[in-house]
Amino acid sequence: MVSFMIKARLREVVDRCFAQGVQEGLWSEAAAGSYAVEEPKHTGQGDFATNLAMVVAGKEKRKPREVAAQLVALLDIHTDLLARVEVAGPGFVNCVIQPAVWQSLLPEIHxxxxxxxxxxRGAGAKVLVEFVSANPTGPLSVGHGRQAVLGDAIARLLIATGHAVTREYYYNDAGRQMRVLGESTRARYLELLGLPFSFPEDGYQGEYIREIAQALIAEQGDALKDVAETAPFTKKAEEVIFADINHTLNRLEIKFDNYYNEYSLYENGLVEDVIAALREKGLVYEQDGAVWFKTTALGLEQDRVIVKSSGEPTYRLPDIAYHREKFRRGFDWMVNVFGSDHIATVPDVLAGVQALGYDPAKVTPVIHQFVTLVRDGQQVKMSTRKANFVTVDELLDEVGPDAARFFFLMRKADSQLEFDLALATRQSQDNPVFYVQYAHARLCSIRRQAADKGVERGAADPALLARLVEEEELALLKAMSAFPALVESAALALEPHRIVFYLQDLAARFHGFYNRHRVIGDDPELSRARLWLAETLRLVFANGLNLIGVSAPESM
RNA sequence: GCCCCCGUAGCUCAGUGGAUAGAGCACAGGAUUCCUAAUCCUGGAGUCGUAGGUUCGAUUCCUACCGGGGGCACCA
Known part of the structure; x- marks a missing residue:
């Protein structure tokens, strides 16, 4: 784990020593800015290491270890920060930080x-995070679940780093898909009434359509049996399905700041306006009765239809209009989370906004790969059109929101995610979410014990904290100090999985410490020092779990 | 055919232009008079898909190929 604050201090010291070496004629300035202070891979190589000597030696054709020895001499006097400095390997200089420096972080963090x-870090920048954006044609699938959790965690991270975040859900309740939804519902309605019906070829086959039809019958009997248009069926289906989607999102404690309706873009003439604007730039032409967007003029492989010969726009056109609105609404950064099956929509939309005079670099797509669900040793295939897909609701029934969130965030978005239902359900040590939550619960238990026994932390005097000298204790302090930099890097990279890995690592360190050392023991001073450690650690777990939306239970 | 993502331990996956590539699971053995054993400790396990290239140094960057997934609509 990187220890950012301390590392920054060391970096300054190394920089000063480098400059001093230049002044004293030990080496030239050639290596300036091209050396690093980083954390070595293996324990026993110090807290931090610098390759400064190797870089200098490379520039000046000298022996790296010889340069390293000179650097060590310069670093050695900084005893306020450094306990030990030594040459290692091919010419690394390994640095061991003073324990007191680590210990002093405790009251600071607490x-x-x-x-x-x-x-x-975000300095209040306006960021729009668009995710889920499922049209109301069916319940959220497990793939949507991953996206919902991923998008929400990204939003949380961005908020934590000082961005002004808007969570947005873009949807469309008009158009072909919804017509098919209405037709499907009507077919089931007629079927349930025992009347002749024809199910649309590409209709929605899920059982939920039958339930909606059943609800219609319960409300209106057979009053709709002779209604030719699909509107009343579509309306009912949309209502029920949207309520269901929102119910599911509520169970995950995901709330959107805004729902943006694609149809409003048409109502306000913004779709037409995009065509006009593109036409003005000579990027639109007619062919075969359709309207084409000349994306080849913008460096893409082929031109795309934006209005079909039927007069209906393709998804690209309103998408471009939608993104232009995002820019117009004044967002500094637009994060779009979606599944890899929608990857093709990115280049055209970006080309569109660029053609309209906006900077496409302000749009960052986060594309997540598919989720495969393992149940009873078998993969469950998922398809929205077929009846046999697993919904987020069913997943939540089985594993609960904490496990669902944690598991969806255990892999980086780029990786396909295998969701092991058996593992997520298991209430045992192999289940990572329990492992981390248990660490928090255990720390709460220690706190309760201390209260029962009347042991109080008291003041965090350096002399008291100086009792924390065990290897496990210093490692925990280092790990905790790395947290802020980790949050920042996870946020800027839009990678919440880093938080999950961090928490698992921190939990492992804590459980290891716990099994080797007693917090509340016979030595009152040591107990108080360790209570400082425990209480601060508990705080880091609570903050970390909160960042990914997983609860931090006080007991389990 | 073209584009994107992935390929790391038996399995699921982290990670990195540099020193001995990591974790969890699985497997084997061990730890509890004591703050929660939902825990911990010990052990084996790898040509980092293959072949070239750039570099003082590549698992990391580049190219080609192989394998898996996704996309290449007048669907979204």
Whole structure:
């Protein structure tokens, strides 16, 4: 784990030593800016290492270890920060930080409380995070679930780093898909009434359509049996399905700030307006009765139809209009989360906004790969049109929101995710979400014990904290100090899985410490020092779990 | 055919232009008079898909190929 604050201090010291070496004629300035201070891979190689000597030696054709020895001499006097400095391997200089420096972080972190890990890095930049965006044609599938959790976690991370975040759900309740939905519902309605019916060829076959039809019968009997248009069926289906989607999102505690209706773009003439604007730039032409967007003029492989010969726009056109609105609404950064099956929509939309004079670099797509569900040793195939897909609701029934969120975030978006239902359901040590939550619960238990026994932390005097000298204790301090930089990098990279890995690592360190050392023991001073450690650790777990939307139970 | 993602331990996956590539699961053995054993400790396990290239140094960057997934609509 990177220890950002301390690392920054060390970096300054190394920079000063480098400059001093230049002044004293030990080496030239050639290596300036091209050396690194980083964390070595293996324990026993210090807290941090620098390759400065190797870089200098490379520039000046000298022996790396010889340069390293000179650097060590310069670093050695900084005893306030460094406990030990040594040459290692091909010419690395390994640095061991003073324990007191690590110990001093404890009251600092604890003092920040729930703010520890937060930053103002985003400087209030307006960020739009668009995710889920499922049209109301059926319940959310497991794939949507991954996206919902991913998008929400990204939003949380961005908020934590000082961005002004809007969570947005873009949907369309008009058009062909919805017509088919209405037709499907009517067919089931007629079927349930025992009347002749014809089910649309590409209709929605899920059982939920029957339930909607059943509800219509319960409300209106057979009053709709001679209604030719699909509107009343579509309306009812949309109502029920949207309520269902929102119910599911509520179970995951995901709330959107805004629902943006694609249809409003038509109502306000914004779709037409995009065509006009593109036409003005000579990027639109007619062919075969359709309207084409000349994307080849913008460096893409082929031109695309934006209005079909039937007069209906393709998805690209309103998407471009929608994104132009995002820009017009003044967002500095637009994050679009969607599944890899929609990957093809990206280049055309970006080309569109660029043609309209906006900077496509402000749009960052986060494309997640598919989820495969493993149940009873078998993969469950998913398809929205078929009846046999697993919904997020069913998943939540089985594993609960904490496990669902944690598991969906255990892989980076780029990787396909195998969701092991058996593992997520298991209430045992192999289940990572329990492992991490248990660490928090255990720390709460220690706190309760301390209260029962009347042991109080007292003041965080350096002399008291100096008792924390065990390897496991210093490792925990280092890991905690790395948290803010981790949150920042996870947020800027839009990669919440880093938080999950961090928490698992921190939990492993804590459980290891717990099994080797007692917090509340015979030595009152040591107990108080360790209570400081435990309480601060609990805070980091709570903050970390909160960032990914997983609960931090006080007991389990 | 073209484009995107992935290929790392038996399985699921992290990670990195540099020093001995990691974790969890699975497997084998061990730990509890004591703060929650939902825990911990020990052990084996790898040509980092293959072949070239760039580099002082590549598992990491580039190219080609192989394998898996997704896309290449006047569907979204």
């Amino acid at each position: 003092g920040q409380g729930t703010n520890f890990g937060l930053s103002k």
